[in-house]
Amino acid sequence: METRVDEIADGIYRISTYVPEVAAPAGFTFNQFLIDAEQPLLFHTGMRQLFPLVSEAVGRVVPLDQLRWLAFGHVEADECGAMNEFLAAAPRAEVAHGLQGCLVSLNDLADRPPRPMAHGETLDLGGKEVLRRRVMNLNTPHVPHNWEARVLFEETTGTLLCGDLFTHLGDGSPITDHDLVGPALDAEELFRQTSCLTAAVATMRSLARLSPRTLAVMHGSSYYGDGAAALRELADGYEDRFSPEISFAGRPSTLAGQDAPQG
DSSP, rough: OOOOEEEEEEEEEEEEEEETTTTTTTOEEEEEEOSSSOOOEEEEEOGGGGGHHHHHHHHTTSOOOGOOOOEOOOSSHHHTTTHHHHHHTTTTTEEEEHHOOOOOIIIISSSOOEEEEEEEEEEEEEEEEOOOOEEEEEETTTTSSSSEEEEEEEETTTTTOOOOTTTSSOOOOSEEOOOOOHHHHHHHHHHHHOOOOOHHHHHHHHHHOOOOOOOEOSSEEESOHHHHHHHHHHHHHHHHHOOOOOHHHOOOOOOOOOOOOOO
16 A cells, blocks of 8 residues: 555645555545644544554654644544554644544543643634634534544634544545546445434534535545535535435445445
């Protein structure tokens, strides 16, 4: 495997490892996002097995021991499996997560106490005023999955660090202005990763009000363009393709060893 680094917005780097064995034959990317700031922040750590590759890639942008913040969307191996390895490698680093995630998991799992964040709270990453970096915590419970789910919005570049939203297969370009909604709906049909249809579409429409210019997608290409329109279109697509709610909840997932439903 190879891990590549690409700048997808000013000072925001996509660190991507393509794993062809996952969701073969298309394969799957596992992406982390590094905000290069006075207090650098890494969003997603990757699995423990990927730590040597991901940490080396992070070090191409900032010295590993200078990382100040670790963050992720929810508690899952590909989101935070290497959390404690990064804490060991970066003595000043702290995990910053929503209060819910700290209370139910991270106070116990993290080797150093995490820094809880309220919904709408902003973390100042420092820098000159014109390029000052601030990330806003937005709780998104059960969207796309897990009680403690959240996203971060980097205000200077208008980048939504949207975790598993817009997940799609393959090893596409680091960033694209092409439609990601169709591939994301196809991936949802395959994986059935989203917890609650009603919550999901309401959350996507709420996030659209941020008018993000870049969508930093954890699995697949990131997107540059009208992020608000893309979020609204994804919400509409979920409603059109997966309603009603009771049917959506019962759809099988290939990850459960079941055959994927046919469209």
